[in-house]
Amino acid sequence: MKTLDQLAVGERGQIVEIVGDDNIAMRLMEMGLIDGEEIEYIGAAPLGDPREYLVRGYHLSLRQTEARRVQIQ
């Protein structure tokens, strides 16, 4: 399964599932990353991490390790 950190800049994906039930998983879901939602990769910070995404009409910052928790298609 493809994960969110594998998207290319400008590419979109549809969220399938968030892996795990820990704080990070819960925070991701609270921020609106739930199954069926569209998400777009805007670009990475100058030092390569974290990354910026567009979801539900707002900009979201995620570290690569956090983006890896989001399965997409």
Add this chain to the structure above:
Amino acid sequence: MPVPAPAPTLAPSLRSRPLTVALIGNPNTGKSTLFNALSGSRTLTGNYPGVTVEKTVGQMQCGDRAVNLVDLPGTYSLAPRSLDEMVAVNVLLGRMADIGTPDVVVCIVDASNIERNLYLVCQVLDLGLPTVLVLNMADVAATRGVTIDAKKLSERLSLPVVVTEAHRHRGIEAVREAILEATARGPLVRPKLFPPAFMAECDTLAEKLAEWGQPQVPYYLRERLLLDVGGYVEGHFLADKSHLLKAWLTEARARLGAAGCKVPAVEARVRYAWVREILDGAVVRPATRPVTASDKFDRVLTHRVAGLVIFALVMLLIFAAISWFAQFFMDAFEAGQGWVSGLVASVLVPGPLRSLVVDGVIAGVGGVLIFLPQILILFFFIALLEDCGYMARAAFLMDRLMTKVGLSGKSFVPMMSSFACAIPGVMAARVIENRRDRLTTILVAPLMSCSARQPVYVLMIGAFIPAMYLGGWLQPLVLFAMTFYGAVVAIPVAWILKKTLLRGETPPFVMELPSYKWPSWRLVFNRVYAQGKEFVQRAGTLIFATSMLIWAAGYFPGDHTQADKLQAKIEKYEADLSDEQKEAVGETHAILGEFKTETQDLKKERPTAAATRGKKIDARLKEISKETDSYLETLNPEQRNYLADSSTKRALDTKLLEGSLLGQFGHAIEPAVKPLGWDWRIGVGVIASFPAREVIVSTLGTIYSLGGDVEADDQGLRSAIRHAEWPDGRKVYNIPVALSVMVFFALCAQCASTLMVIHRETGHWGWPVFTFTYMTLLAYGAAFVTYRLALLLGM
């Protein structure tokens, strides 16, 4: 969908009681702007007991009702994962004794980003409290082509909905009216969101909890218990039966999972489904999100090259402002302090009272005010950057770097500010929500080389680092190395703290990068004012008390009668003599000082000198004594008395300091500082500089009978410490000792003000005590190693 419960008729006595209103919302929704617009400057700040969460309560009027407005920390969710996050839940559930149950909750949302914001609103509605929904930043939403039908939303949610532009003060009156309306409407009926299986478990949980001795657990907490796997409530709810609770919860979650209601995913799923339902038809958004000016800005500001260059420039500007611009005000304060001291000296005769007022009280007040310019300037920039949306980008840009030591990008600005002064730096750590990250930042911030260390470096480098090496570059190179030494040490210290004392799960960096907007100047200035006021009131008193204590330790128990008499005489000479005459005395004093050290050196050399050299020495000694006389002859009798009395007074001051509690203590700790190559004088200097590092310069000035008003680059002081000797005639200072003193001052916690601010920020004495202990041990160890290494290298 919630329907209003039948409005209860309020008893007349309740009508006059002030209402308690809680204000909650996501970060970057303009919550603080609304809070300020509603309550003006009538706010009280403090800490909730046991946590570092700031408690801000404002007072306002809604019609004829007085209202206490409680500002809750900005949050994306009401699922508490730590004690800090539990505060908001406890306030809303009326579990905070000093606040009481809120009568109304005002929930503010960013209208341009309403979908995600309503997630928190949905959780708030589960509390069942009367609620007002505020759609802020309506203007931003409009420019994005988002149209919101507030009336439809209000009908669907059965609660008052107000549209505002808080930064323009639009819609503020409507918020006040809505608060009264919500009070009149009374409690809401909770929306029934969760599947029946979940509700059934919730009811069973109530029975179980009653069985375990907790019969009255609010619905919202039961919901949280089921939903938050490893959350705060689960771990801290039942002290003795928590293992039973945990076991039951694990089973219940498994049952729910089997019934197709997977925890915790179910919560986000049902709430966002509810949000969609509420918004459907009430909020219309363009099919594709238009590219806004903010997006274009962001492309530049987070650009690989331009983004970093702009960031560096912004940080440089802030740093320059707090180190140089603040210097201007600090110099003005110092001048003012000198003027007031002079005024007091002209009224009070030399004696204990004058010393108390000038060296104790005025110096103590000055020691508090001196930090104000830096604090105000730093918080001006922080408030500005936060309000315009750049602060989140600063964290975004620097996160990669800071994760290397286990922190997040949010620690960057506080750390950087600490290079100017740790005090505003420690205060700036408030922008970090995670408690462990915030504490780590606070604990290592004082290691950054602040401006108060410079005088120590300047004195030691000027006296001992040979100027001629490396084409004159050795001295600046050592100064540069000392300046960054603390930051280099801070890296492993932060790393170790995060691995031991403050270890825990890495907090998520899942945050919104808000749209850029024009800052609200009113908000910025409000924050700067509040910050300054709080510093003076809270930390200021403690800083003042410390400097009074150190003054007393340096003054007592000596008999100052003789010194006071001399001081009165000196002041009389100073009044009588012209400026040129005084200048001549000063010059003579400097030359005589040089003669004195030369004489000492020659006399020491004399007994072992060969015959020819001995003759030369004798000749030179004669010459010196003749020249001394000729210099003295150029002065008139009054000038000579002035010179003699000043010297006696300085010698007396040295004796008094040596005999004071401070001096005695310095002697007592000599065995402890000897391994660092120090004598008791440096020991006294270190103790006396506990309020502030730079005090060591004036203390050494007093100890070496040069007077307490010497500067770090004073030639006399340099010469005095170069010639200082142990009782057996060995020199006290050499390069290894100078290095050991500098390393000690780079790492030690000799700044009472920082410790007091750490107490203020952490709300606990344990943290400043810990900071002092670890830094002192670190400084001692590093100074010892430096000293020994330098000796081994034959320096």
